[in-house]
Amino acid sequence: MRDTQQQLEMAEELMQQLRSKATELLLREEWSDSIQVYSQFIDLCQHQTPITPKLHKSLCLALSNRAEARSRLRDYAHALKDCDEALKIESAHFKTLVCKGKILLNLNRYSMALSCFRAAQLDPQANGSSVGLNEYLQKCKKLELMSKTGVYDLSEWVVSGFRAKPPEPAEYIGAVEIRRSGIRGRGLFATKNIEAGSLVLISKAVATERGILPGHDLDENAQLVMWKTFTEKVLDSVAKCSRTCGLISTLSSGEDEDELEVPEINVFRPESEEFGTSSEKKVDVSRILSILDVNSIVEDSISSKVLGKNSDYYGVGLWMLASFINHSCVPNARRLHVGDYVVVHASRDVKAGEELTFAYFDVLNPLEKRNEMSKTWGFGCSCRRCKFEAELCLRQEGIGEIEMGFERGMDAAAAVYRLEEGMRKWKVKEKEKGYLRASFWAAYGSEKLMRSWGRRIPTMESVVDSIVEAVGSDERVLKMVVEKLKKGNGGSSVVEIERALKLGRGVYGKVMKKQAMKSLLGLGILEPSY
Numbered sequence: 001m002r003d004t005q006q007q008l009e010m011a012e013e014l015m016q017q018l019r020s021k022a023t024e025l026l027l028r029e030e031w032s033d034s035i036q037v038y039s040q041f042i043d044l045c046q047h048q049t050p051i052t053p054k055l056h057k058s059l060c061l062a063l064s065n066r067a068e069a070r071s072r073l074r075d076y077a078h079a080l081k082d083c084d085e086a087l088k089i090e091s092a093h094f095k096t097l098v099c100k101g102k103i104l105l106n107l108n109r110y111s112m113a114l115s116c117f118r119a120a121q122l123d124p125q126a127n128g129s130s131v132g133l134n135e136y137l138q139k140c141k142k143l144e145l146m147s148k149t150g151v152y153d154l155s156e157w158v159v160s161g162f163r164a165k166p167p168e169p170a171e172y173i174g175a176v177e178i179r180r181s182g183i184r185g186r187g188l189f190a191t192k193n194i195e196a197g198s199l200v201l202i203s204k205a206v207a208t209e210r211g212i213l214p215g216h217d218l219d220e221n222a223q224l225v226m227w228k229t230f231t232e233k234v235l236d237s238v239a240k241c242s243r244t245c246g247l248i249s250t251l252s253s254g255e256d257e258d259e260l261e262v263p264e265i266n267v268f269r270p271e272s273e274e275f276g277t278s279s280e281k282k283v284d285v286s287r288i289l290s291i292l293d294v295n296s297i298v299e300d301s302i303s304s305k306v307l308g309k310n311s312d313y314y315g316v317g318l319w320m321l322a323s324f325i326n327h328s329c330v331p332n333a334r335r336l337h338v339g340d341y342v343v344v345h346a347s348r349d350v351k352a353g354e355e356l357t358f359a360y361f362d363v364l365n366p367l368e369k370r371n372e373m374s375k376t377w378g379f380g381c382s383c384r385r386c387k388f389e390a391e392l393c394l395r396q397e398g399i400g401e402i403e404m405g406f407e408r409g410m411d412a413a414a415a416v417y418r419l420e421e422g423m424r425k426w427k428v429k430e431k432e433k434g435y436l437r438a439s440f441w442a443a444y445g446s447e448k449l450m451r452s453w454g455r456r457i458p459t460m461e462s463v464v465d466s467i468v469e470a471v472g473s474d475e476r477v478l479k480m481v482v483e484k485l486k487k488g489n490g491g492s493s494v495v496e497i498e499r500a501l502k503l504g505r506g507v508y509g510k511v512m513k514k515q516a517m518k519s520l521l522g523l524g525i526l527e528p529s530y
Helices: 002-027 031-046 053-072 076-089 094-106 110-121 124-149 155-159 220-240 242-248 285-295 367-376 384-395 397-407 412-426 430-439 447-451 460-471 475-487 494-508 514-521
Strands: 176-180 186-190 199-204 207-212 304-307 314-318 333-338 341-346
Touching (some): 053 076, 053 094, 076 220, 094 110, 155 514, 207 220, 220 242, 430 460, 460 475, 475 494, 494 514
Parallel strands (some): 304 333
Antiparallel strands (some): 176 186, 199 341, 207 314
């Protein structure tokens, strides 16, 4: 009897030492070590018989603290499991409810997080933490509404000159679905008409890596180091959460694309339990790496804009749904990168049933140049624009001569004149004129040269409208329009300013109010003439 009592006392002393050490490590933010010691303490507690009410309380707190440490290491699956175990012991445990709410908030499961914070608010302890808890409640409510409406406003941040942090967006999936694509594999399609500038989706990265300044030559070693760090981050996320692993496994590895299943769009919603939250699933590292080769997105590209401090860096990341968007030389979507989120919007009006597409490379180039660029991406583009221009080249030698002449230094204005005359002669339709004007944008891009031909070529406004209708809004087209407005010295009409703002919405999306857009475009001081 005495030996048993002595063993109990020794076990209790050991547990007290472990609990004190684990708490100290937690306060010092040594997360991995604190997890290890808490695990020893929890294991000892669970093997004690009988488990007294006091021990139950200690076990509940230890599970809650281990969940906190695990969440700091982004091991959300195990952290949630700890929270659930703690709540089995004490269903209204304040600290655990708050911890679980924060984890769910990090996973963008706003409704579930809100339920946890509301339950915690009922606890008497909430009075001492009411300010912090109320902040979480308000944040959850705001993000939950945003996730349903897609209303995201960057106006204040833009007007402030991108000072401080951008407002946090909620993950959002608009009127889109995944289908078999006529381009290749699977694609993202609009399920209803989408107006230019309207948001299509907002998605948080699985992982990103940044740090190489743009404008510098990216030597091979720098690229390899960056890619290695990025892939390690992705593999770490995959290893910790079977849901992340399951979602990534739906992406293409570049092989047998036509045989891949078409996933339901709902599995990509944060609240979906399609792949569970267990972290026990075996990871196929080689396949994950192949998937990253095919689906990773560079932040600063021809179809994107990076806002805020990250614009000073070269970055790469993996955004699940954005990975389903194929290339076309008549793109209808662009993206913004804000923090670790990608915000995809329509760059021109999109009809229901139309596939959403990005420009993977510069599509304001002639057909031959685009063909060269598409080969570097490992595919050949067969969009309606490429087909039209290829057929036209076969029928009309003149178009090839213009392209060749322009590349060899033909006067830009002369190239424009010959192209416009040729289109009249060849009876090219209005939509298709936009394709060809986009191909020779480098010639059209000089207002001075265009002006020298007077009425023999279309006005800049007509050319811009034609190109935007064909290939969507482009930052360089927008820049030329804005520069023309600024040269007007305040004599710009309401129509001209509205045209520039509409182009701006096509480039940046409807994520800011009119005054913020004018500020971003440098049009804030302009007043329309009547």
